[in-house]
Amino acid sequence: MYIRDTIAAIATPLGSGGVGIVRVSGPDAEHIGRKVFKGSCTKNGGGFESHRLFYGRLINPPDGSLIDEGMAVLMRAPRSYTREDVLELHCHGGYYLVRAILQACISAGARLAEPGEFTRRAFLNGRIDLAQAESVMDLIASRTERSLSLAQSQREGHLSRSLTALKAPLIEALALVEAHIDFPEDEVDPAVFAVIETRIASVFAGISQLLATFATGKVLRDGVSVLLLGLPNAGKSSLLNALSGTDRAIVSALPGTTRDLIEETVSLQGLPVKIIDAAGIRAHHADCVEQEGVRRALDKVSEADLLLLLVDGTVPLSNELTDLVTSLAALPYLLVVTKADLPQLLDVSAFAAPLGICSVSAKNRVGVDQLSSQIYSHFVQSSAFSSDDCAVISNVRHRDVLIRAQQSLNAFAENLSLGLPPELLALDVRAALDALGEITGETTTDDLLDLIFSSFCIGK
Amino acid sequence: MHSYETKYDVIVVGAGHAGCEAALAAARMGCLTLLLNMSLDGMAVMSCNPSIGGLAKGHLVREIDALGGEMAKNIDAAGIQFRVLNTRKGPAVRAGRAQADKQLYRLRMKRVLEQQANLHVKQGEVTALHLEGEELHGVDTRSGIRFLGKTVVLTTGTFMRGLIHIGLINYAGGRAGDLPSLGLSDQLKSLGFEVGRLKTGTPARLDGRTIDFGKLEAQYSDDPPVPFSFSTERITMPQVPCYIAYTNQRTHDIIRSGLDRSPLYAGVIEGIGPRYCPSIEDKVVRFPDKERHQTFIEPEGLETVEYYPSGMSTSLPIDIQIAFYRSMVGLENVEIMRPAYGIEYDYVNPVQLHATLETKLIKNLFHAGQINGTSGYEEAAAQGILAGINAALKVKGRQPIMLGRHESYIGVMVDDLVTLGTKEPYRMFTSRAEYRLLLREDNADIRLREIGYSVGLVDEATYDAFCRKREQIQGELERVRVTRLSLNPEEKSWCERHGCADLQKGASYERLLRRPEIGYQQLREIDPQVTGLPGAVREQVEIQVKYQGYIERQLEQIERMRKQEEARIPSDFDYKAISGLTSEVREKLERFRPDTLGQAARIQGVTPAAIAILSVMLKGRGEQ
Known part of the structure; x- marks a missing residue:
């Protein structure tokens, strides 16, 4: 044994x-x-x-x-x-x-x-269900308090509860279809399909709502990256330190993979933000910007979720700065004017600043909190995460399953309008139900379990 | 007790719909078989409605036929009205239903049984199983004869401790006019079987001479009537109509006025009745807003004036019965020939069975039909043939057959019974089958003929005919795949006529057939080869082509579940040694002792987590 x-x-x-x-x-x-x-x-x-x-x-x-x-x-x-x-x-x-x-x-x-063995035991001993086991994996990977609470609420079964609530009208719809099939002589109301359509539509909307939380959920779990771009001495390091200090929550300080980039993960109002200091744009000679450095920094731009262009407010517009802004072309960026505590000589009207302008003084901590909430709200729609006890989707498998359920419901609507017979419509409803069951663990396979447990990190 | 000199291979107790199929299957497979019934005039009696088939039930009848059973042929010979239900829905949920001449049905089956080689038909009431220790050796009868047999199939129907209710009057009986079977269920209980109580009912039988059929809507047979058996060429019996009548508010008032004398509502009946086949008082109480309830007035035969009002079963007292039947339009002067009654009877919890229908407690003992908690002639017969086959295979020392959920309704039913048990009389529905699109009436032979032949129940001639049909289907499927439109002027105008002018040259006939507006009916206009094909072959090809996408989807699902279905759990598996199971789950598993992981997964209360644990454990065991 x-x-x-x-x-x-x-x-x-x-x-x-x-x-x-x-x-x-x-x-x-x-x-x-x-x-x-x-x-x-x-x-x-x-x-x-x-x-x-x-x-x-x-x-x-x-x-x-x-x-x-x-x-x-x-x-x-x-x-x-x-x-x-x-x-x-x-x-x-x-x-x-x-x-x-x-x-x-x-x-x-x-x-x-072995990796994930503690959670595997918890699962095998009936301590947690499949959705909970997966969210533990997220819990381990979660880096800040907000994502921690997301993972915890999922572990406590918010997602399972939401899905159970969605399954009820689906089961009801299926029951109606089945009655229509199995009791052809029992005077089943012919208007039954109108009722079924309403039920299906409400489930579809419910799933859409859950799916809408995915972007937020993923952002909260995986965090975002913000690239600081600017000329030397624009105040990047000071800003980095000021932002880090906001929550005093430096999780890791790793040197970048290239000598030209410094990365640091900070927590902004619970959102894990990886700040990349594109130190590469620096003066090679006294009067010209190193083109190679700009190119490398701009490569990074595409990987970052948000671009901050830092400009020194105490210095009038220079050729170097004009060159840099030109090279950004149509890229959206948030303009951050630094050293706001000193007399301002820069004419900010020269910048397009598609995401807005923020004035900060790292030294006096003026405008830092505003910048931090501007970054936060750029990623997190307040409405999508208004309540701590609503279910939020952050796991890719969950999203895929929900999308599959929606596809089945779409197929149902389409097949209904095509006049397909009820036993085929029932198949679509059943497929949607089975899909939802995959999250709550009701329709699971060995392969799925193996996949889940092999992706746990060691120690839990 | 006098020991009878002949020693049987298979003894079948009870000659209802389950017993008849069980006895015929065993005898046809070459086993010396004894069929015992309390009365030889009471074999294959249709105790309730005079009809066979209907949704999911018709599917079962076809499956019985494919395996080599008798029910389909019997109803084809005794049917007096044939209809296909759900013709406006897809082929998977179409089902045949036939009204039977009850006496003819019974007499024809009796003749088939009497003429069957290897089969002895005898009158006798079995009062006990004859056991030596835990070993089953035969049965004892009330008249003092002991019959020895290697295997026993129990099909007790509603007879075990049957109790008939008409109002607050009740008396022991196996069916109106018949004695109950006493003693057997006490012995089963003492052997460790969980014996429970179920309830069913039947409506009154009405005198057709006193019904005003002119006031009722008639419902006629399909023309031509479609037979059940794959071997029947055509229906030759005369066809007669059924009639539709309705209850009204006055009917409902009368029924309500009698509720205080209803054994159901007075709490006299302890057994649980079927929710899908409620008594009329149940309908009135549970759906108070419904203004009327429909009933089909069905003929009981060609030679009788008795009529059966379906959906009007009741256990109300006789004065209420007379009044409420007479309150209905067309029945104003109706005479009741046999009163309606409710009946309670003993059944044995089917979770104590293997999927072969052999009991887990006593080797060589099989249970089939209502004893397993089912309801319906078709459900009973389907279990009967399976139990008969497996009893015979056991005698021959061969592996038993177990039918999967993916290949038959019989498999779905047996799996439901042995994994979930049942609290009310179990009836088959198409919604119980997750692979419904594959389990059609039309392809029952393709699904099961091979199995029937391999166990020795389907004869050579029938099997040859089946093989020919299967080859023709394959050939035709291939032909429509490779034959293409040349789009000559004739074809071009054909396309325009049938609303598919968008079709390109080189489109295969298969693609044509996939269109909802095109069938063989249309195709034959440009394709002369179609005419040479038998209708059954055309039907199969058309369905397979039209529903290919859906069929493939279901086949994929089956493939995904196969691993779990095939993972066997050893019968000595020690659930106590698994610390991860909750005590509730462990208790369930120990009680049910599932044969496979698939079965375990379907037991209620066994969680996905528990299945994951079991699967890990079984894997570990396999690796050791």
Whole structure:
């Protein structure tokens, strides 16, 4: 028979976080806890009290050497994420410390978890359904608070609930068609197809509404990229720092793939924004802009979701700046006039500024919040995300399924107008129902499951 | 108990529609078979409506015929009105229905049974299964004879602990005028079977001499009548009409006035009745706004004046019955010849069956028909033939047959029964079949003839005729694929006449046939070869060409589900060892013990997550 072993993995992102957590799940979780954690709870042969955090020392079991001070909590089955005994070891952050704790757990008998294995266990143990399992994947990948709450609401079943609500009129419509077929002599109302059409139309509209949230949902989950373009000394770095400071939520600061680009991900009102500083446009000689640098920066423009053109407000219009604006041609950009705290010498009426103008002073933090909300509202229609408890589609598979359901409903409407017989119309309604069922997990296949679980990141 | 000297291969208990098919199938497959019935005058009796077929039921009749059964041939010989329903809808949901001369139907089936080689027909009431330990050895009868047999097929109909209700009067009976079967269900219960109670009913039989048919709308047979059996060339019985009558507000008032003496509403009846075939008092109570209810007044035969008012079953007291029937236009002076009644009877939970219809508890014991919670002659007969075939295969030491949901309505019904069970009498509907477009009346032979032949139930001549037809269909499909329009002047004017002037030179006949406005009827005007083809072949080709897109879609769906359907769960599978299952799901799986993952998925309350777990477990098991 299938025997469950005990698995372990690092649960927090590797990097410079303040706290690192190693998670252990399976029948030996407590046993492993006793080996690697020495605290008041394990003295005198006592056990962990479930769901209580203990302070103690994290040690390396072979020789008992100290790795770190830390905390440990045991969540006994079934009141845990995987419905198995789950042990969490909290230590100080940092790559080497967390790795050492994980290594200690493995030498105490745990096996390194496969990608997505914790969630797979949660799913297999009936703790979460398929839609929830998928949204956990999103949860892990989510980078800011807003996308976190999106993933959480989906996990709590908002999407499943919305779909169940959409399925009701569909089932009703199907029942009407079926009655029409199976009881030809029982005086089924001939006006029945008008009723069916209304039901189908309402479901179609409901799906459209869900689909409309996809753009927002995807933006919130995957984030957007914003390219800063400007001459040297236009204030790009200061602006970058000012924007980062808005929420003090720098998630990562990675050097760009080329020496010419600096990327930084910041959170603007919960929206993950990757800001790319196109440092490439810099003066090669004292008086001319390096054409190659401009070309490279403009290549990046097509990959970015939004272009910010930064201009120094204290400097009158120069030839270099005119050249740069000309090279942007018809590209839409948001004009950001910097150094607003100093006397302004630039005539902004010379710019087309198709997305508007924003004046900022990074130094005095004037206009920074306005810029940040301008960027946010550029991507997120306020109406589409007005309520935190409405279902939002952020997963590509969900969108595809909904589109398929709509195609079936379209086929229904078309076939109805062509006068096709009811048993063929029923097929379309059934196809739409089956499609919706694919999200709630009612019509699933092995392949789908394999795909979902292989795309989970390690540790959850 | 006197042990009878002959030892049988198959003993069939009950000679209703299930029992007759079971006994004929086993005997025709070469097994020495005994058919026992409480009365030899009561075999193949149509206890309720005098008709065979209808939506989904007609499909079952065709499938029985394709497998080598008798029902289709019997109704073709005894049918006195044939109609095809849903002719304005597509071929998949068209179905035949025929009114039967009840006595003729019964007598012809009796003759077929009596003339069947290997088959002994005997009168006797079975009171118990004869078991040694857990092994089944035969049956005991009330008259003190023990019949020994290797396998037993139980088809008890409404007879097990039958209780007849007319108003608040009730008495034991298997059917009006017949005794109930007592003892058997107690034994089944003690063996661990879950015995439940169902209810059904039948309307009064009316004296045709007292009905004013001039006030009613007549409904005639199709001309020519279309037979059920693939082997019947034409219907030779005289055809007679049915009549349509309606209830009215006064009828409803009378019915309401009698509700306090209805056993249903007074709570005397504990069994659950069918929602799709409600009694007239049910209809009146549940649909108070409906001004009238329709009824078909159907002849019970050519030699009798008895008429059957369909949809008017009731268990109201007799004075109310007389009054409400007489309140209807045309029935003002009607005389009731047999009162309407409700009947409660015992059935055994069908989830205790394999898809072969063998019980999971007792080896070599098969259940078919109403004992499994179904309703309807066709449903019963379809299970009968399957149980008879599998009992015979068991005797011969051959693998049983299980019919899939994708290949037959019989498969859909049996799968529904063994995975979902039933709380009300189960009736077949086309909506139960997810592959409905493939499961048509017209192609039942193409779906099942091969199986009937392989088990030895379809004779050589019938099989040869089928093979010829199949080849002709293939040949014609190929011909229309490669034959193309040359668009000569004759064809050009033909195209214009039939609204397809847009067709280009070189378009295949297949493309022509795919158009809604073109059929063989039109094609024959430019294609003389069509005339040589039998009508059944033309019909198949036309349907296959016209619905190709839809048919292919359904075939793809079947392919997707195949893995799950074919994943077998060992009968000793230990569900307790799977920690991931909720206790509710585990309990369900342990109770149902599904044979395949597909079956498990259809058990209510078994979640997709549970199926995913099971599939992982089964895979793990396979890998070990």
